[in-house]
Amino acid sequence: MTRVPLERKVLNENDRLAADLRQGFLQHGTRCVNLISSPGSGKTMLLERTLASFERGRRVAVLTGDIQTDNDAQRLARYGFPVRQITTGGACHLDARMVVNALAEWQPDAIDLLLIENVGNLVCPSSYDLGEEARVVVLSVTEGEDKPLKYPATFHRADLVVLSKVDLLPYVPFRMDLAREYIRRVQPDAEILEVSCTTGDGLDAWRKWVDTSC
């Protein structure tokens, strides 16, 4: 029996495609943001509020991933920007190949900002690089504030954590101070924003973050 060293990543193929995507985004000046959260934390709502605030003609596009249905794409298409649904048909995450395929019919140099809404799941999407420039994790205050400790792999790779639905804070036992401490423990470098899509609180700061380098 011979032992052959094999030093490469298991998801080599995904990482190769993601590196190609990243290089393409860089070349065309596209800022790509990957949004990850558990189901129901408000990713689609956040995107709706974001698109609603953009002026017409802005070069924004959205990819939205779900296991089934194109409901999210229908919701997002109302704002007049190109939207494409990726239906994974059972897969619990988006991978780089799905993004490559979904982008195939768009002009790569026609998009300045590409927002990717991942499949609602706090575990699996974290392993799959999509070529994004920044990764956002959304955590709503109706969830447990200890989610960063329960799902460290996902929070550890976050550039920004959006704490959503903060208008509900008076009605839920969520402790903002603990949530911030847990995020800092798992990912000290992540920025943190508190947002309510219902009242609009924090949306300006979020838009400013989205616009950075865009």
Place this chain on the structure above:
Amino acid sequence: MHEMSIAASMLEAVRAESARHNAHVLAVGVKIGELSGVDSESLRFCFDVLVQDTDLAPLSLEIERLAWRNRCRQCAQDFTVQEYRTECPQCGSAETETTSGRELEFAYMEIAET
């Protein structure tokens, strides 16, 4: 539950190595970091299910788990992160960076002598 697609990616690599050496692969060694988001038991289960009754059998999976380790940007101390405590145990600085724990990598393959 993405361990099934990860196991499938591993088997693709095993097939490629097997073809390259024109020999049966007996074992594959992988390194899995604590922060990789991959559950070892679930991966082992999916791996065995996919290998079963194929020409790849017998094929064993050897998993090395790697701890989450950080290095201090101030005093360069290396340490294992326990209980999510990412601050430096030596100088107390919060400025630390992860050096290990995200791995999802192959380490080796054991190939039958021909």
